[in-house]
Amino acid sequence: MSDRLAVRKTYKLYLGGAFPRSESGRTYEVHDTRGHFLANAAWASRKDGRDAVVAARSAFGKWSGATAYNRGQVLYRVAEVMEGRAAQFTEEVAAGEGLSTAKARAAVDAAIDRWVWYAGWTDKLAAVLGSTNPVAGPYFGFSVPEPTGVVAVLAPQRSSLLGLVSVLAPVLAAGNTAVVVTSKERPLPAITLGEVLATSDVPGGVVNLLTGDAAEIGPWLAEHADVDAIDLAGAPAPLAMELERSAAGTIKRVLRTPAEEPDWTADPGLSRLRPFLETKSVWHPIGV
Amino acid sequence: MTSLFEYAPAPESRSIVDIRPSYGLFVDGEFVDGTGTPLKTVNPATEEVLSEVATGSEEDVDRAVRAARRAFVKTWGPMRPADRGKYLFRIARLLQERAREFAVLETLDNGKPIRESRDVDVPLAAAHFFYHAGWADKLEHAGLGPAPRPLGVAGQVIPWNFPLLMLAWKVAPALATGNTVVLKPAETTPLTALLFAEICQQADLPPGVVNIVTGAGETGRAVISHPDVDKVAFTGSTEVGRSIARAVAGTEKRLTLELGGKAANIVFDDAPIDQAVEGIVRGIFFNQGHVCCAGSRLLVQESVHDEVVASLQRRIGTLRVGDPMDKNTDLGAINSAEQLARIRELAAFGETEGATCWQPEGELPDRGFWFKPTVFTDVSPAHRIARDEVFGPVLSVMTFRTPDEAVAKANNTTYGLSAGIWSEKGSRILKVTDQLRAGVVWANTFNEFDPTSPFGGYKQSGYGREGGRQGLAAYLSSGDQK
Incomplete structure (x- = not known):
């Protein structure tokens, strides 16, 4: 061990491709599972939430309009860059979730592999979820899956990295942009993930990561007219019901959360892709 | 309703159905x-x-x-x-x-x-x-x-x-x-x-x-x-x-x-105009406009606006409104007094907000619930008749100059059920289709349905x-x- 004094990181938000502090100026203390101080995290406000929605909406056209091949490569790049910082993620996950180094490393590995799994989906969704429609008339009928738009994601509270990646990656793979409220008690891996995203060719604004309280920001996102869908993964039951009710006001697509936080190592299938995809059916004329 | 053509009534018999009291x-x-x-x-x-x-x-x-x-x-x-x-x-x-x-x-x-x-x-x-x-x-x-x-x-x-x-x-x-x-x-x-x-x-x-x-x-x-x-x-x-x-x-x-819906029906200047006019009529007057995916916002490229509107009015003048049981009838009755009141209310907004209302000549039956096929021109995207679902035979006409403007206006709605595109250019149809935020897009047709074709909204x-x-x-x- 050298006696060099470590340079500690200031954890800020990841918003519109930049790393600002909360506009509110608020921070809160983050501790490990034994109560030792780890860092001060930015405590995002509802205004930060609204700014994040603007950033996500601005980024939607470019991200949803990118070719599926391009999106796949960008998501794969996220896995590549994460792999290089696996040790840092392992340390943060171990401290934040109270895991042994080996278990934390396994969670990090699973998170990286999850990006790889979703990177491979981008150019297969149209084939698997789309169709040609043999309509009874002189039309070439076909249906294509398209991204829903801006998705608000309340990330899981317990699984700070694997859980986060498991809910975020499908939103991106489907071509949506995201406003994420991270785990409140365990926000640090999310901001490190933001650094990975910022250096992986993910365009600014496609992912916005807000550290703070889902109960504080969630209601504003649930009723925001420019948010198209909400994933309630990290909302406890009473809050989840309130948010679902509030999301009804603008007919948002709502991905409900099970009573218990699921086992994020399980094969996700299409369960987190379908809710954030629309189907467009097209009738193209046939004739000479 | 007076018409270019005179038709003898051709009523369907109701004796085939036995309605219980x-x-x-x-x-x-x-x-x-x-x-x-x-x-x-x-x-x-x-x-x-x-x-x-x-x-x-x-x-x-x-x-x-x-x-x-x-x-x-x-x-x-x-x-x-x-x-x-x-x-x-x-x-x-x-x-x-x-x-x-x-x-x-x-x-x-x-x-x-x-x-x-x-x-x-x-x-x-x-x-x-x-x-x-x-x-x-x-x-x-x-x-x-x-x-x-x-x-x-x-x-x-x-x-x-x-x-x-x-x-x-x-x-x-x-x-x-x-x-x-x-x-x-x-x-x-x-x-x-x-x-x-x-x-x-x-x-x-x-x-x-x-x-x-x-x-x-x-x-x-x-x-x-x-x-x-x-x-x-x-x-x-x-x-x-x-x-x-x-x-x-x-x-x-x-x-x-x-x-609900407030579908845009986009007519480009290279569209087959006569066919488009038929499609516009089908889009908004099919089922008296009681269609969630009705083409209620007509977006016409500026250079063909006058031609399309004139042709459309001529065509609407030949539509027959009246006895739904008559096999010649094009527009039947509004489904209820309540719905009729809603259509009247929104159409009145059209006039007070400054749009120009056009309806064909002709009389409506004395009894029952009726509303004439109606076209509003000089409509601005801020007008209620351009934003709210009327769910009746009321068409709002707006114009555009470029494809980008057409897409922007078409998507400028909280709804996203359907849309129509009229153009002879296949590549343009597919490009615009890709940009429209709507669950069903009809090209050179409108209001087509088929059990093999998934239907629903954005x-x-x-x-x-x-x-x-x-x-x-x-x-x-x-x-x-x-």
């Missing part, structure tokens, strides 16, 4: 009395009372849900999938056999022209049953996992604009996937659903598989909020859709919503799809879908 609810395979206050259903073209129909109370709905649950557990759920399919094939055939009867009854109860109920509503309803019948024993090939499972009891609430067709869109996929059904038809158009109940009896469909509980909003609320309903499907207004989504929040119920036009392989997902659960 009163109807009960269809629960557990038989007609039973309802315990709510009965409602009268009228012919909107004459205001004649057609029949008295029972209203389902909460208690009646509970009986229907229990019957549906029993059928799900005891007969329909365990049945061989191929046999479920055969029942649906039977229903499709029975609908075809009694097609004229259904068409006449639909026109009497709804006010839509017999030509449309005969050529569109009823054949498409039969086609939906025929299509879904084939799925019943092929669900493991639907891409929803190796062993998709039905959800249980589906509570379905449908609107008055296509009473039988919406029933088919709801009931056929639910049954094909092994669910049982409690269906609440619209208050003003219950009769074809009750005739459909007779079809279920003729098909020997096991009791409780289909239950039909008539009534108004209260009955619908009881259906969607019943604790033993696993799946809620609703077609209707965005406002009611919101209240249903609120009611379902915090439950395990799965929900699909097919709601944004506040709802979620979930009806029809096609994609539509099955609303009624199944599998390993990767909760």
